Amino acid sequence: MDPFDAGWLSLLPPIIAITLALITKEVISSLFLGILSGTVIYCLGMGTGDLIIKPVEIAFTTMVNKVDFNIIIFCTLLGALVFTISRAGGTRAYGNWATKRIKSKRVAMLSTGGLGAFIFIDDYFNCLTVGTVMRPVTDRYKISRAKLAYIIDATAAPICIIAPISSWAAAVGSNLKATGAFESDFAAFVATIPYNFYALFSIIMVVMVCLGNFDFGPMRKAELRAQQGELGNVDAEQAELGTSAKGSLIDMLLPIGSLIFFAVVALLYSGGYWGSDPAYHTLAAAFGNSSASKALVWASFG
Template identity: 40%
Template sequence: MKYTFSHFLLFIFLTILSFNTSAKTELTPEVIFPHYTVKGVESKVEINLNIDSSGVYHLFFNGSPYDLTIEEGVGNIPLNLKKSTILTVEINNLIFEKNLNPIPLWWSIFPPLMAILIALIFKEVISALVLGILFGAVILNVYSDGLWGILFGFMRTIDTYLLGAINDSGHVSIILFSMIIGAIVAIISKNGGMQGVVDKISPFAKSSRTAQLSTWVLGVAIFFDDYANTLVVGNTMRPVTDRMRVSREKLAYIVDSTAAPIAAIAFVTTWIGAELSYIESGIAKIQGLDEGVYATFISSLQYSFYPILTLIFIFMLILMNKDFGPMLKAENRARATGDVSSVSTQQKNMGSEDTEEFSMAKNAKSRWYNAAIPIFIIIVGTIAGLLYTGWDSSIWHDGSISLSRKLSTIIGNADSYKALLWSSLLSLVVSIIMTVSQRLMDLEETMQATLNGFKTMLSAIVILVLAWGLAEITDDMHTADFLTQLLSNNVAPWILPAITFIVAALVAFSTGSSWGTMAILYPLMMPAAWSICQEAGLDYESSLNIFHNVVASVLAGSVLGDHCSPISDTTILSSLASSCHHIDHVKTQMPYALTVGGVAIFIGIIPSALGVSSWICLPFAIMALWLILKLFGKDVKNLTVEDKF
């Protein structure tokens, strides 16, 4: 009797196992209809026959025989719906049916537009992003499920879009990297390392101007990754610029506008792999182009007016000591009152540090190397990690490839997320060991500082997750397709690069993603540019000139839109690293970005598309920026260490 119960359980287990086994042998076809469709945008019906590719099947789509190209029993039926349609798929007498009601494409612009307008009007970005996601989710579900879609849209907001934003290894890597950077900054602030760096830089940053110049130099020097650039430069230079009464808005602008532009055009960066892969996807669709991917990228750099002019414009602002627009107000406030942040920022600052928690510990000493060594480890460790994860001995030993191209290819193929995580974690461990071993703080105090550093990142991480969720909404609703179709039809070859630049800027502004914009527009605009040039009867060299200009305009426009967008992750990170109120950063940076963008279009992109050498356009564009500053810029007081604040 004592074995009866265990025998019974064994019997039940074997019975369930046999049912599962038999169920697996009874394979039936599977049809997955798209949950959302958009008018005029291709989607697909996924078919899984659950049979060998050699198996016999009879497939009917909407009542007509359909010959599906099958690989391992799986295939897709393309759709491009114009109106509400009942789709039927019949496979071996099994019928699958779905009523699809496509969403008008013009609806796709409203979720990002709503989020951007609410953020700019009310100066509050979290609620703006939540409402943008909710509005988009409701639209999608109302068209597929009727009025119940309002409830379903509310549920999809969190279980699909916000959860999906977190359930991405790249996004989680950025979150972890940001948290670790926050912890490092907290530790080196408490142990006196940050004060030591300030003391060392102070002899060079003896005025407001030289403090900004030091920030610009450091921003250009850390060229290999925009995330590392933003977080390291912003956190390192903030005490220096605060001391010289440089506004947080100006610091955030310098940090943000050196990070992406230099990473976008340098030969050895974490951007290069993505850029080359996107360009390759566009070249693959072109016939008659006798040029490789890397050669196309290199040739296009001479037309990358916006990134180049942005770096020069910041340098001119600093040297001329002039500002205009909202930035002038911020700078005058900081110089006159010492309030480096706006009143709203002081009251409610994203990622603001409690002065008690981040002031030097009781036993701490001002030692610059306690901050310099961890920061050095991040920089060198990231480069080493990029080389390690992207290493390819066949490329390195290929004598026909130049050294710069070898390095660009290797780093372009690297896993930048792993490199950043490895280097930042090593830096955190080293900073903890240095702090405890010098008895600047005990282990408990050091770990508490680490946790405090994590906490400072919470607000920014929330905004990042919401921005990624909104990006998913814009992807499902095909916002980029709407903007592209709206602006890129029926144009002359010479105006195509300017149109491409504007489209890329609008897409990046609406989606908050420069990489996403490049992924969408490169495969679309590159073949279109080549085709338009050929149809217009241009010769090969003239077509190549327009083509390279279009390639550069996609990249440059993506960076411009990313700079202006309040839902961009790099814009958010720049606000975080500089402890600047996010909307204050957006409002002060946008006029400068649009100014440089306008000069890039009218003195760079359009003339070069008409045949003027880019090497002639660039000096004239720089001269135009100088004149704008001379005419509209106003002097900002250049405080020095001798001034009594």
């Protein structure tokens, strides 16, 4: 596809996709219609004349070309890992251990955000892991699932986008390098961190919500329902998963710690840290040259 300057019309596809998602509560079709609107604008601008078949052809071709099976495999293996940790009783053991040390609702929320900040390798891994691990703890202090989800999600992506060692760092850095303004992907990424206002303000907002118990709108309603005990039966959910009662902390810490360790090693390996080219024999250069999607698949297998 040849480049085309659509001007302000380039704003329409994301607006259409987001609006439809909010109205229909259905993401896949909303995203597809957003992409389709973009291809229609492209065909109009390029003067193809065909506004029915051509936009659909371009939309499907673009989506197929953008599929990254490494990410699909990683998410599948990651889901299996989280499920296995839960079945082994590691999640329950951590919940029991944390409950003895976490003495208030405020500390429980801050601990959720803190764990999210610690797991900075990937936002998918962050959300799945922190949600599974902290849910028993937040349930004990009657923190709504909606608020737990907000704390996790508002920490996961922002912390990954400002962490130099993450799947996002490699992806974003590779795009920034195309401008030719920096010597490496890593240098380009690090230079953007102070200006990533969304990520920084999102993390600040999470801290404010945790410290000030600041709720409004639907979140406040969810919290009021949680205080009345509308949380779901955690014990029944664990029984349905066949959770072992013999689990210990090591059943959670060893797999998660191993995944983080393997992810760092795999990122360095894919970036050529141990390769023949001396240009990548530094941490910064290796991380900048790494393939995050491949590294995460290797790490999840490890």
